[in-house]
Amino acid sequence: MKLCMIGTGYVGLVSGVCFADLGNDVICVDKDNDKITKLKEGIIPIYEPGLEELVKKNYKLKRLSFTSNISDAVKKSNIIFICVGTPTKKNSNAADLSQIFKVAKEISKNIKSFKIIINKSTVPVTTGDEVEKIISKKINKKLFSVVSNPEFLREGEAIRDFIYPDRVVIGTSNKKTNKVLKSLYSPLISKGAKYINTSRRGAELIKYASNAFLATKISFINELANLCEKTDVNVEDISIGMGLDKRIGGRFLRAGPAYGGSCFPKDTRAIVDTGSKFKTDLSIIKAVIKSNKDRSKLLLNRVSKILKNKIRNKKICFLGVTFKANTDDMRESSSIKMIPYLSKKGAKITYFDPTGYKKEFKNFKNVYNAKTIKEACNDSDLIIIHTEWNDFKSLNFEKLNKKKNFFIYDMRNILQNGKIKKNNKRYFGIGK
Numbered sequence: 397m398k399l400c401m402i403g404t405g406y407v408g409l410v411s412g413v414c415f416a417d418l419g420n421d422v423i424c425v426d427k428d429n430d431k432i433t434k435l436k437e438g439i440i441p442i443y444e445p446g447l448e449e450l451v452k453k454n455y456k457l458k459r460l461s462f463t464s465n466i467s468d469a470v471k472k473s474n475i476i477f478i479c480v481g482t483p484t485k486k487n488s489n490a491a492d493l494s495q496i497f498k499v500a501k502e503i504s505k506n507i508k509s510f511k512i513i514i515n516k517s518t519v520p521v522t523t524g525d526e527v528e529k530i531i532s533k534k535i536n537k538k539l540f541s542v543v544s545n546p547e548f549l550r551e552g553e554a555i556r557d558f559i560y561p562d563r564v565v566i567g568t569s570n571k572k573t574n575k576v577l578k579s580l581y582s583p584l585i586s587k588g589a590k591y592i593n594t595s596r597r598g599a600e601l602i603k604y605a606s607n608a609f610l611a612t613k614i615s616f617i618n619e620l621a622n623l624c625e626k627t628d629v630n631v632e633d634i635s636i637g638m639g640l641d642k643r644i645g646g647r648f649l650r651a652g653p654a655y656g657g658s659c660f661p662k663d664t665r666a667i668v669d670t671g672s673k674f675k676t677d678l679s680i681i682k683a684v685i686k687s688n689k690d691r692s693k694l695l696l697n698r699v700s701k702i703l704k705n706k707i708r709n710k711k712i713c714f715l716g717v718t719f720k721a722n723t724d725d726m727r728e729s730s731s732i733k734m735i736p737y738l739s740k741k742g743a744k745i746t747y748f749d750p751t752g753y754k755k756e757f758k759n760f761k762n763v764y765n766a767k768t769i770k771e772a773c774n775d776s777d778l779i780i781i782h783t784e785w786n787d788f789k790s791l792n793f794e795k796l797n798k799k800k801n802f803f804i805y806d807m808r809n810i811l812q813n814g815k816i817k818k819n820n821k822r823y824f825g826i827g828k
């Protein structure tokens with residue numbers, strides 16, 4: 397099939413490349429000329445394991461092309477995916493849909509034959525209706541069909557998540573369109589993905605409901621971890637014990653720092669905003685947002701306690717600063733709150749992240765980017781494992797840090813299996 401992806405961010409680029417790998421002709425469009433030039437040279441704008449190889453392979457096979465000419469791409473395609481960003485609006489909780497509407501207008505100028513227009517961006521319920529309205533100002537409704545097809549891939553696992561999704565959700569009441577899309581996704585369905593056809597509004601809401609529910613699961617276990625710390629219980633036992641109940645499920649029950657990234661914080665805010673537009677109080681999601689906001693403060697209090705309330709001049713090492721492992725993404729990472737706070741309190745911070753230097757800390761005093769794990773750890777009073785990179789799981793900290801009597805605060809509970817001696821009074825985890 398002939399597809400075009402408008403927007404080469406995470407969702408657009410990964411889905412476009414994967415669709416090409418399944419044998420479709422895919423044009424990836426972006427208004428950023430520089431990005432397009434680089435993509436043609438095989439330079440990938442995002443850090444995603446396995447993506448570069450797949451881009452190069454499919455570009456060489458001419459199943460994948462890149463352009464900044466949206467009109468041309470729309471004219472040449474039967475299925476058009478809108479994959480632009482929907483960030484939080486300034487001074488509001490609402491999603492900024494200006495890019496979606498701009499693209500819809502552009503598409504409407506270039507429809508000469510029947511097109512399926514798919515919204516893959518995360519958008520509030522009823523956005524598809526707006527897109528349809530914009531296009532129908534210029535084009536007869538018989539010539540296009542607007543569908544919602546949300547994406548559920550995770551950064552760092554994006555390719556595997558695309559190829560082996562739990563489900564494919566298609567929001568359309570148009571039978572013909574549904575048939576075409578079922579056939580587009582048939583290689584994934586034959587590998588076990590469930591295919592769900594629902595209303596367009598239903599599909600839009602499934603995406604927000606899923607992200608908000610996952611965020612709720614994380615906040616739930618994070619608060620339980622707080623109770624575990626007070627009652628001498630290991631939160632990991634709670635996660636396993638709860639998760640074995642199939643009605644609950646064990647995934648997304650890892651306690652840690654506040655959840656971050658470009659999706660959960662933004663999407664929980666946006667669904668609460670949608671709720672208030674439709675006069676519905678989503679009180680549970682509001683509580684989750686608050687709990688997550690308070691979490692960094694809570695963990696910082698524990699840092700202070702570990703250091704016996706003496707933060708000034710203490711050397712604190714951060715291992716990992718991204719919001720999770722296998723990504724270079726810093727958006728809404730809890731380290732963005734923690735490092736500046738500790739720096740203002742007079743600590744000397746050294747951080748190491750496998751994805752290198754982070755501009756987010758450039759204006760803070762005494763914050764230094766170490767080039768190696770050893771350089772970061774050495775001489776530290778406290779080592780904080782902030783992100784669960786594999787690189788940190790089997791370290792011998794006694795060898796890496798010449799200083800005696802240093803503390804470890806393992807915010808991801810990754811140090812186990814004999815690496816930390818039982819009853820070590822200088823080791824602190826989460827929820828234990």
Ligand code: UGA
Nearest residue numbers: 547548549550551614648649650652655656657659719720
């Ligand atoms: C999330 C969803 O998992 C995807 O399904 C969705 O497609 C995506 O948002 C999106 O809307 O685009 P992502 O933000 O890439 O994916 O990352 P996650 O793996 O979900 O992690 C989000 C945050 O939750 C991270 O800070 C992570 O460390 C934290 N987390 C996750 C926990 O603290 N505990 C867990 O058990 C799981």
